[in-house]
Amino acid sequence: xxxxxxxxxxxxxxxxxxxxxxxxxxxxxxxxxxxxxxxxxxxxxxxxxxxxxxxxxxxxxxxxxxxxxxxxxxxxxxxxxxxxxxxxxxxxxxxxxxxxxxxxxxxxxxxxxxxxxxxxxxxxxx
Numbered sequence: 001x002x003x004x005x006x007x008x009x010x011x012x013x014x015x016x017x018x019x020x021x022x023x024x025x026x027x028x029x030x031x032x033x034x035x036x037x038x039x040x041x042x043x044x045x046x047x048x049x050x051x052x053x054x055x056x057x058x059x060x061x062x063x064x065x066x067x068x069x070x071x072x073x074x075x076x077x078x079x080x081x082x083x084x085x086x087x088x089x090x091x092x093x094x095x096x097x098x099x100x101x102x103x104x105x106x107x108x109x110x111x112x113x114x115x116x117x118x119x120x121x122x123x124x125x126x
Contacts, residue, residue, distance in 0.1 A: 005088040006030070007096050009048075009075035011062040014102040016093060021078055021086060031074045033057075039071055044090045045080040055117040061108045065101040072109055072117070 006021045008030045019030055027036050033051035041047045054060045054072030063072040077096060079087040 004079060004086050006076055006078040007089055007091075007093060009064055009066070009077065009096075009100055011064045011074050011102065014105075016096055016100060018093065019076075021076075027076055027078070030076045033073060036076075039075065040066065040069070041080070042091060045082070045087075046077055046089050046091050047080050049076045049078065050074075055109070055114045063103055063109055067099050072113075 003020045003022050006019050008017050008019045010017065019026075021027065021030070027049050028034070031049060031051050033053065035052040036049045037052035039048040039050040048066055048071075050071045051057070051060060051073035054063070057073075060073045063070055064075060065071075066075065077089055077091065079089040081087050
């Protein structure tokens with residue numbers, strides 16, 4: 001089994017760490033979810049995976065912004081090739097850090113944010 005380098009975006013610790021991914025089960029465990037989805041794919045093929053049910057799960061209280069879009073829970077950035085296979089993440093860690101904004105510590109995902117996300121799939125912070 002081949003191991004690939006990825007970056008975990010930890011919304012609860014406000015850190016980005018390098019992790020090793022072997023298969024799809026590692027996506028679940030690193031994000032901390034039961035269902036994940038593709039949030040966005042960068043031009044270089046790196047793909048951000050997030051908790052598909054983050055806004056539905058009342059236990060998910062933190063999130064992060066990635067290139068201006070808000071996501072509930074943790075994220076995982078994994079490299080991808082042209083035929084959809086996982087490879088080592090290509091984006092440099094410092095560049096990832098510049099794409100991520102963590103929520104202020106006092107801020108938590110509110111019921112209003114959950115409602116907004118479910119009704120229009122857009123969230124306003126403020």
